[in-house]
Amino acid sequence: MGQLGRFLLALFDAVAGALHPLGLRGARWEWRKQSWRRRLEQKTVEWENLERGARVRTRMCRECRALVPRAHKVCPECGASMARGGGTGRWLEILFPGTGNLTHMLIAANFLLTLLAVLQGGAAAQGGGMFGLLAPSRAALFLLGAKFAPAIYAGQPWRLVTAIFLHGGLLHLLFNSYALANLGPLIENSFGRRKYFLIYLSTGIVSFVSSTLFSPYTPSVGCSGAIFGLLGMAVVYGRFRGGRMGREIADQLMRWVILGLVMFFMPGIDNAAHFGGLLFGGTLGFFVDVGEPRRGWPDLWLRILTWGMLLIVLGSFLAMGLSYRSNLALLQGAGG
Numbered sequence: 001m002g003q004l005g006r007f008l009l010a011l012f013d014a015v016a017g018a019l020h021p022l023g024l025r026g027a028r029w030e031w032r033k034q035s036w037r038r039r040l041e042q043k044t045v046e047w048e049n050l051e052r053g054a055r056v057r058t059r060m061c062r063e064c065r066a067l068v069p070r071a072h073k074v075c076p077e078c079g080a081s082m083a084r085g086g087g088t089g090r091w092l093e094i095l096f097p098g099t100g101n102l103t104h105m106l107i108a109a110n111f112l113l114t115l116l117a118v119l120q121g122g123a124a125a126q127g128g129g130m131f132g133l134l135a136p137s138r139a140a141l142f143l144l145g146a147k148f149a150p151a152i153y154a155g156q157p158w159r160l161v162t163a164i165f166l167h168g169g170l171l172h173l174l175f176n177s178y179a180l181a182n183l184g185p186l187i188e189n190s191f192g193r194r195k196y197f198l199i200y201l202s203t204g205i206v207s208f209v210s211s212t213l214f215s216p217y218t219p220s221v222g223c224s225g226a227i228f229g230l231l232g233m234a235v236v237y238g239r240f241r242g243g244r245m246g247r248e249i250a251d252q253l254m255r256w257v258i259l260g261l262v263m264f265f266m267p268g269i270d271n272a273a274h275f276g277g278l279l280f281g282g283t284l285g286f287f288v289d290v291g292e293p294r295r296g297w298p299d300l301w302l303r304i305l306t307w308g309m310l311l312i313v314l315g316s317f318l319a320m321g322l323s324y325r326s327n328l329a330l331l332q333g334a335g336g
Contacts, residue, residue: 009040102193103184106200107177110223113165114173117144135169141221143327145320147208147273149216156323158316160212164204166221179227183256186249187230192292194306199284201309203229203277210276218270225273229281231256236285 016033058067117136120143142148145162152159167173188196200223207225211218231253238250260274293299 006044009037009044012037012040101185102188102196103180106184106223107180109165110167110173110177113144113162114167117141117166120144135172136166138219139331141166141168142219142331143324145316146219146221147211148219149212151327152212156319158319160205160208161201161313161316162320163208163221164201164223164226167223168221172222176223176227179256180223183227183230183234183253187234190290191288194292194302195288198305198309199230199233199281199288200226201313203233203281203284206280207273207277210279211270211273214272215270220270220273222270222273225270225277227277228260228274229277229284231260232278232281232283233285233288234281236282237288237290240286 058069060066061068114136117140118134120136120140138146142151144166145159146166147159147163167176184196184200187199191199204223204226207229208220211220211225235250235253235257238246238248238253242249257278260278293302
């Protein structure tokens, strides 16, 4: 990027020099030319600084400010997670701001999949309360992987994964995105990106397993089960294993739990999914430790689990695509 800036500066000087014999001169032109060149010089310096930062071999711990080798996943001084680091991740953050934050990526995926459902089936004509605003049609949600127990029992278990990324309407999506944007970074910064990814997906899957068992004939979508899982894990860990600071955080998060209990009495809410995610997340809170392992078998197992979960997600969406025509024919047959 620095070389690009220097090339642009040389190109600018060459063009300005070529225009001078053609009569483009004068005090006003010289002032504009120098102003444009200073801006380009400043941009070149910014690019060079970003390039040096992306290539640096050490990172600064966000908690204790110690310089830590880039390969370390945990700060050796204070034990804080170093999940957001240099190398490829730093380049991605420079080129695509926000990609270094897994929470932002999950929210973006939810928006994209829900938008695809709206574009595919149009806004649902039927009512759905406040969560029915700009809602995808039920047919579109079914085709893109909504949780529906008869289809799951018929050989489509991938719906337990794809349903996490779909939402039933604009307010449903915005409410879950707001909750995830507030709760997600707390888990990601405390437990590390890989554990956060595993906790989010596993609690989301378990929430839809619970919904399949206890609310089988009600189609449902959304990441609220995963959010309740994150909430349950954070509260249990903070209350029983997090020390004084953890207990204070758990007390603050209990407000979200109370709000969730209020939602249990609202119509159209998948209570089975919420309760399943909350219970499973609370169970994980007794076993999952903060930070990421530095090396050895714990780090290897975490890598295996993370890649395994990623393959499950990708495989689920691949299965959804391969089943699309048969599910469409099923809907057309039922409509006929």
